Amino acid sequence: MxxxxxxxxxxxxxxxxxxxxxxxxxxxxxxxxxxxxxxxxxxxxxxxxxxxxxQTKDEVLLDLLQREMLLWQDEFVALTKTSSPLPKEQYCKCMVNSMVFHDKMLRLASLLWLFLEKNSRVEKIAAFKKIMYQIYAALAESLDYHFPDASREEKAPLPNAIFAYVLGLHPMTYLTEKQIAAVEMAGQAYTPPEFQTLCYQGVYLLLGNL
Missing domain, CATH: 1.10.10 (Arc Repressor Mutant, subunit A)
Known part of the structure; x- marks a missing residue:
């Protein structure tokens, strides 16, 4: 009962x-x-x-995304919790590899602004934002540890910039069959870009001045 x-x-x-x-x-x-x-x-x-x-399925998906992001944070922090700072190349590889492993997080995040936040109550969105800022803070702390010589001004925009790049890139590298067919009908041969490679290149460039 x-x-x-x-x-x-x-x-x-x-x-x-x-x-x-x-x-x-x-x-x-x-x-x-x-x-x-x-x-x-x-x-x-x-x-x-x-x-x-x-109230909506999007609120459930928002909570699922929150859970997936916290799982990613825990894994990334564990990967980069080293006795001495990592070289930039290795740091970027750790970040990208952890994101590739959490593909579900990336697929959910691609829906965040288009559906999940649009169709959720403001208090649900606020609770999610609180976790998101916590994750940004953990990433900022990681950057401070691994790049101690870089200025705070150089590092401050990076958590937001990294997520904006990665979450914008992911949908472009996983087109649906319909999207691929449309590209081909438009007269263009299409080879999907490889997410892991482009992700590494972009993150490395974002960290270029560190």
Whole structure:
């Protein structure tokens, strides 16, 4: 028999179950595969119960993106937690390799401004932004450690610039079959650019003055 969640722990557990179902659906079929009916079929909740936690599927996806970004942060911090600063080339490789491993984060992030924030309540967006700023701060701390001779003015814009570049690049390197067909119909041969290579080149250039 279904019981209403009353404690903070119960509410968190219910939310995590919804997010886990969303994760499965998004991994299998992308954005269009995620909807409350499908989530209810993978959980113990009815659609009406899900609405008590989330008003839209985009709010669930926003929480999933938050979870994926925190996982990336933990891995990146672990990779770059060295006894002495890394050379710039190695630092960039660590960053890019960790991002490639977290492809789901990148695919979700490509939807952030177009769908997820647009269709979420302001308090949900604010909670996500708080985590995002935490991640920026962790990246800034990492840059301070590995590039101690660079000025604060040189390093301050980099967390935002790195994410803007990477998140803008990722959708360009993973076109759908329809997009590829459209390019070919326009009379152009298309070879998808390789994300990892372009990501490394771009991040290295952004860190060029450090």
């Amino acid at each position: 279904f019981e209403r969640a009353r404690t903070k722990e119960q509410i968190t557990k219910r939310s995590e179950e919804i997010i886990n179902a969303c994760d499965t659906l998004f991994s299998q079929g992308g954005y269009d595969a995620v909807h409350f009916k499908a989530i209810s079929e993978l959980t113990t909740f009815t659609r009406s119960t899900i609405y008590k936690y989330y």
